[in-house]
Amino acid sequence: MKPVAPRSLRSAESAGTEADEVGHRRRDDQPASQDPVAAQRDSSPSSRGRQKSPDGTERVDATDVVSIVNASKSFGDVPALRSLNLRVPHARITVLLGPNGAGKTTAIRLITGALTADQGQVAIFGSDPTGPEGEQIRTRCGVVSAKPSLYDRLTGYDNLQYAAQLYGLKSSIMDARIRQSAAQFDIDDALAQRVGGYSTGMKTRLALARATLHDPDLLLLDEPTSGLDPESALAVLAMVREMTANDKSVLMCTHLLSEAEGLADEVVVIDAGTDLETGAQKALTDRYWPDKTVDVSVTHPSATAVIESTPGVSAVEPIDDGLRVQLADLDLVPGLVERLVGEGLAVRSVVPKQPTLEDLYFAIRKRHRSDVEHPAADEHGEQT
Amino acid sequence: MSATNWSRVATVARTDLRQLRQAKDFWLPMLLLGGAFFVLIPSVLFFTIAQIGSVEVVDRMSDTLQVLPPEAAAQIEGTSPQGRTGYALAVFLFAPVAVIVPLTISTAVGAATIVGERERGTGEFLAHSPASAREIYLGKLIASVVPGYLTVVIGFTLYSLIVNLTIGPSVGRWFFPTKQWWVMLLWVLPPFLALCLSMVLRLSARVTSTAAAQQASGLISLPLIMVAYSQATGVLFGSGTAAYVVGGLAWLLALFSLRRGVRSVTRSRLLGVAGT
Numbered sequence: 001m002k003p004v005a006p007r008s009l010r011s012a013e014s015a016g017t018e019a020d021e022v023g024h025r026r027r028d029d030q031p032a033s034q035d036p037v038a039a040q041r042d043s044s045p046s047s048r049g050r051q052k053s054p055d056g057t058e059r060v061d062a063t064d065v066v067s068i069v070n071a072s073k074s075f076g077d078v079p080a081l082r083s084l085n086l087r088v089p090h091a092r093i094t095v096l097l098g099p100n101g102a103g104k105t106t107a108i109r110l111i112t113g114a115l116t117a118d119q120g121q122v123a124i125f126g127s128d129p130t131g132p133e134g135e136q137i138r139t140r141c142g143v144v145s146a147k148p149s150l151y152d153r154l155t156g157y158d159n160l161q162y163a164a165q166l167y168g169l170k171s172s173i174m175d176a177r178i179r180q181s182a183a184q185f186d187i188d189d190a191l192a193q194r195v196g197g198y199s200t201g202m203k204t205r206l207a208l209a210r211a212t213l214h215d216p217d218l219l220l221l222d223e224p225t226s227g228l229d230p231e232s233a234l235a236v237l238a239m240v241r242e243m244t245a246n247d248k249s250v251l252m253c254t255h256l257l258s259e260a261e262g263l264a265d266e267v268v269v270i271d272a273g274t275d276l277e278t279g280a281q282k283a284l285t286d287r288y289w290p291d292k293t294v295d296v297s298v299t300h301p302s303a304t305a306v307i308e309s310t311p312g313v314s315a316v317e318p319i320d321d322g323l324r325v326q327l328a329d330l331d332l333v334p335g336l337v338e339r340l341v342g343e344g345l346a347v348r349s350v351v352p353k354q355p356t357l358e359d360l361y362f363a364i365r366k367r368h369r370s371d372v373e374h375p376a377a378d379e380h381g382e383q384t
Numbered sequence: 385m386s387a388t389n390w391s392r393v394a395t396v397a398r399t400d401l402r403q404l405r406q407a408k409d410f411w412l413p414m415l416l417l418g419g420a421f422f423v424l425i426p427s428v429l430f431f432t433i434a435q436i437g438s439v440e441v442v443d444r445m446s447d448t449l450q451v452l453p454p455e456a457a458a459q460i461e462g463t464s465p466q467g468r469t470g471y472a473l474a475v476f477l478f479a480p481v482a483v484i485v486p487l488t489i490s491t492a493v494g495a496a497t498i499v500g501e502r503e504r505g506t507g508e509f510l511a512h513s514p515a516s517a518r519e520i521y522l523g524k525l526i527a528s529v530v531p532g533y534l535t536v537v538i539g540f541t542l543y544s545l546i547v548n549l550t551i552g553p554s555v556g557r558w559f560f561p562t563k564q565w566w567v568m569l570l571w572v573l574p575p576f577l578a579l580c581l582s583m584v585l586r587l588s589a590r591v592t593s594t595a596a597a598q599q600a601s602g603l604i605s606l607p608l609i610m611v612a613y614s615q616a617t618g619v620l621f622g623s624g625t626a627a628y629v630v631g632g633l634a635w636l637l638a639l640f641s642l643r644r645g646v647r648s649v650t651r652s653r654l655l656g657v658a659g660t
Binding site for chain 1: 507511655657
């Protein structure tokens with residue numbers, strides 16, 4: 001399957017923005033949360049609201065929860081981020097995809113104000129996290145680091161209590177909230193045990209419980225399913241989805257493409273500290289593969305010629321069990337099959353092929369490498 | 385700069401102390417240290433003096449008290465040589481104990497406190513938390529002071545009992561603690577403790593490993609222990625005014641050092657990426 005590069009890699013970002021920018025609505029307009037933790041927060045600066053677009057689908061307003069513009073950060077002579085642009089829309093799941101060392105963790109550290117960018121602007125909930133609003137911003141964030149960063153000598157309960165106290169949960173609701181959060185991640189039975197005796201999966205679940213304890217508006221997850229068994233990993237991903245349904249925003253870093261598939265509302269592909277592409281998976285897929293693809297199970301040597309001569313077909317390539325065909329629209333498939341049958345060829349199956357996130361990821365990276373090696377090609381909108 | 389949230393400071397301190405309580409490999413040696421200096425050695429020494437059979441030896445020891453400064457010599461009570469010797473040893477000889485033990489314990493705790501967070505990876509949690517660097521610093525400081533000072537309070541209580549039970553009868557009354565000891569424990573020792581810890585915490589924030597912090601903090605705390613030792617001895621020997629002056633100067637130095645020390649804790653240092 002040959003992807004088609006957009007005219008400009010940056011145009012993908014602006015296109016994605018246009019699709020999402022609908023309007024503003026303050027959080028104050030929304031009904032009060034039933035959650036005691038949410039109810040406890042009475043002084044949050046304005047947050048973002050959802051709006052219904054004319055077609056009934058939910059869209060977010062223009063102000064992003066996270067807005068990083070041209071941020072650079074170096075550690076000594078080693079650049080970790082180079083002009084990174086990253087936006088996390090309200091109540092959406094944004095997945096930061098990239099290989100190890102791409103700068104994902106550094107990006108999270110900029111968001112909480114744990115690190116300061118050398119250059120560029122960082123605005124979280126509209127404010128600078130390294131400024132006077134930093135404390136309030138961090139209170140509204142929940143972070144799960146790549147390593148669980150738990151206190152091994154303390155019990156699970158003590159770890160959660162420590163976080164609850166630092167994040168300012170009232171003592172009247174603390175115990176209930178700790179148990180509720182632990183139960184959500186199925187770690188409540190082990191709360192009395194020392195964390196040093198936990199398995200890796202238990203530690204990850206406790207770290208997740210700790211990050212969500214104070215009902216954060218923005219959840220920052222750095223490889224949240226590492227060390228988890230498939231069942232627990234699925235539960236975590238379901239929780240992530242549930243968070244956005246409850247009006248929370250999520251930024252998840254991962255290099256596991258399979259877990260981002262179907263979960264991400266927005267995908268940001270990052271490499272060497274730079275964002276390569278940003279947008280909804282479908283929008284990016286449509287841009288990289290404007291033609292539809294079907295796998296036709298047919299083995300006769302003349303099949304290729306028949307398909308190529310069919311109107312609307314743009315490319316044919318052999319695959320294990322037949323031919324992979326790119327065509328302008330899936331509506332053309334019945335006509336294609338009719339022609340093959342008419343030529344006396346036996347068609348065993350026709351399967352529409354939807355590019356996976358993995359296909360997209362590698363196509364973006366391939367395209368980017370090509371841009372780096374041949375910068376002029378991108379300017380002329382040439383295809384890869 | 386936002387106001388310090390003392391509730392968070394207390395939370396950081398309480399959590400550090402809770403972890404310390406779980407670390408038997410740390411507090412057991414420290415307990416032995418305190419026990420040896422405050423209980424074992426004084427018990428053996430004072431019991432021996434009180435029960436000693438050779439009057440000649442005690443007389444000779446009593447004669448050596450003549451070398452003490454006149455102000456110190458004037459304080460010595462007791463009518464018998466045993467009483468006078470015991471009094472002098474109890475009040476003057478063990479002054480350094482009240483300094484060495486808490487400084488050693490607190491330095492050991494303080495050296496590991498920030499670099500330890502980094503080594504365990506828990507610095508990441510603190511760096512992302514709403515706690516300010518100042519609140520973390522103050523919490524760590526309190527958590528380092530408490531074990532040392534608590535040892536002094538408990539040890540000093542036991543030491544007082546031992547002194548009064550063994551030497552008290554020879555002196556004719558329960559005489560310990562003397563006024564100078566109170567001044568030393570409440571006015572002179574705390575600033576030296578704070579001064580030492582402010583430097584050790586700064587070190588802990590900068591070095592790359594707990595082992596390095598322990599090594600380097602020894603270099604810092606040793607001279608301070610020597611200064612505190614000499615000052616404490618001087619306070620006990622001298623008049624009350626000297627004690628207040630020494631304590632006052634130590635407080636000024638400590639406050640200056642603590643103020644500067646706050647800056648040493650940064651989020652990037654908690655993450656272990658500062659200076660890279």
